[in-house]
Amino acid sequence: MKFKFNIPVNLIFGRNGVRENADKFQLGKKALIVTGKNSAQLSGALLDVEEVLVGNGTEYVLFDKIKNNPDLDNVAKGSDFGRENEVDFIIAIGGGSPLDAAKAISALCTNRVEPIRLVKEIMKNKSLPIVAVTTTSGTGSEVTPYSILTVPSMKTKKNFYSPYNFPVVAFADPKYTDSLPYRITLDTAFDAFSHLLESYLSIRSNPLNDAIAIEGMKMWAECKDGLINNKITPDIREKLMYASCLGGIAITHTGTTLIHAMGYALTYFKNYSHGRANAMLISEYLKFNYNKASGKINRVMELMGFKSQEEVDEYFSCGLEDKPELTDNECRLFAESAMEQGSVKLNPREVKGDDIYNFYHKIFGGVR
Ligand code: NAP
Ligand code: FE
Numbered sequence: 001m002k003f004k005f006n007i008p009v010n011l012i013f014g015r016n017g018v019r020e021n022a023d024k025f026q027l028g029k030k031a032l033i034v035t036g037k038n039s040a041q042l043s044g045a046l047l048d049v050e051e052v053l054v055g056n057g058t059e060y061v062l063f064d065k066i067k068n069n070p071d072l073d074n075v076a077k078g079s080d081f082g083r084e085n086e087v088d089f090i091i092a093i094g095g096g097s098p099l100d101a102a103k104a105i106s107a108l109c110t111n112r113v114e115p116i117r118l119v120k121e122i123m124k125n126k127s128l129p130i131v132a133v134t135t136t137s138g139t140g141s142e143v144t145p146y147s148i149l150t151v152p153s154m155k156t157k158k159n160f161y162s163p164y165n166f167p168v169v170a171f172a173d174p175k176y177t178d179s180l181p182y183r184i185t186l187d188t189a190f191d192a193f194s195h196l197l198e199s200y201l202s203i204r205s206n207p208l209n210d211a212i213a214i215e216g217m218k219m220w221a222e223c224k225d226g227l228i229n230n231k232i233t234p235d236i237r238e239k240l241m242y243a244s245c246l247g248g249i250a251i252t253h254t255g256t257t258l259i260h261a262m263g264y265a266l267t268y269f270k271n272y273s274h275g276r277a278n279a280m281l282i283s284e285y286l287k288f289n290y291n292k293a294s295g296k297i298n299r300v301m302e303l304m305g306f307k308s309q310e311e312v313d314e315y316f317s318c319g320l321e322d323k324p325e326l327t328d329n330e331c332r333l334f335a336e337s338a339m340e341q342g343s344v345k346l347n348p349r350e351v352k353g354d355d356i357y358n359f360y361h362k363i364f365g366g367v368r
Pocket of ligand 1 (some may be wrong): 035036037038039040042043066067068070094096098100135136138139140141144145146147157176177178179180181184188191250265266275276339
């Protein structure tokens, strides 16, 4: 057995974590709070953070312009604002979009480079320290070194990786997800599930990481019926957030695989949310990989309480309501784009030739 395991994040899980840990916000003199348009207020997280900062006597400024699936221009504007205001640490509040954007903003505050370089090379200078407060249970970004950015010139999303992307402190308080609408709760939960599944099946998986992915899938399984039937109790909110953090820890060590590689095109070209894009691909992904990873896939089926592939198809079919009809050209273009993602190489079954093209065709049609 040989593996490395490192999560350098002080994770504070549970209710009222922000107010009970005001000292964890003492990372500098002036903070840049990075948020989306509404979620930081709606969730109550922004109010908690602001009161803590006022109590600590820490100055702050707010950048609340992060878009869903943030692009390079969006993060460049955030870093300009941070530099103009001479901030020395960052507080990210929101789902994966503001959290990922904050990582890029933080890096651009200390590295005066063209934003495109974030996705092409490792940044030299240490980023500003980040506190992350998550308001969704999906990406696990609060514990990962990844920042997924939309890159219009490449017509896709790309991973900006840096060891400095790990937040110094992360707050995962399930009460912040109470304000999430049902569809976003479901879609983000699908993202968390795909992290756990893809990490478990990744060729980089290791025994300690597998244990984490299995624990996450057990938690997710306990939410499975409530999620699909729109019966989201506080207990489910808590378990989903725990599963999502475990998913983030798991992919930190293994990366993602084919689902994420293929999902980005569905978001970039067809505007499906990240979690929804993944959900559309999960069932076919299990079939595609079965011969190569039957032992692990059987274990997933058992953990999730699925008795047959038909049950899996049916469960994830809610992700396929109003699925896009792709043309043959689109299937070809999306496949080329997916092949460019590094995560393809981590898939348990080697991905060759027309595999991805055929995969898209099987789900989304397209006259050849
Ligand atoms: P998101 O894009 O951050 O948010 C989706 C929507 O939900 C937004 O409209 C947001 O509003 C709203 N929202 C968030 N929290 C809310 C709350 N508590 N109450 C009400 N509304 C709320 O969604 P996400 O799925 O968490 O993040 C997706 C992004 O993360 C994608 O770019 C994806 O590629 C990336 N990702 C990153 C990693 C990683 O390891 N870093 C892993 C997987 C995916 P606002 O616009 O007002 O914020
Ligand atoms: Fe994801």
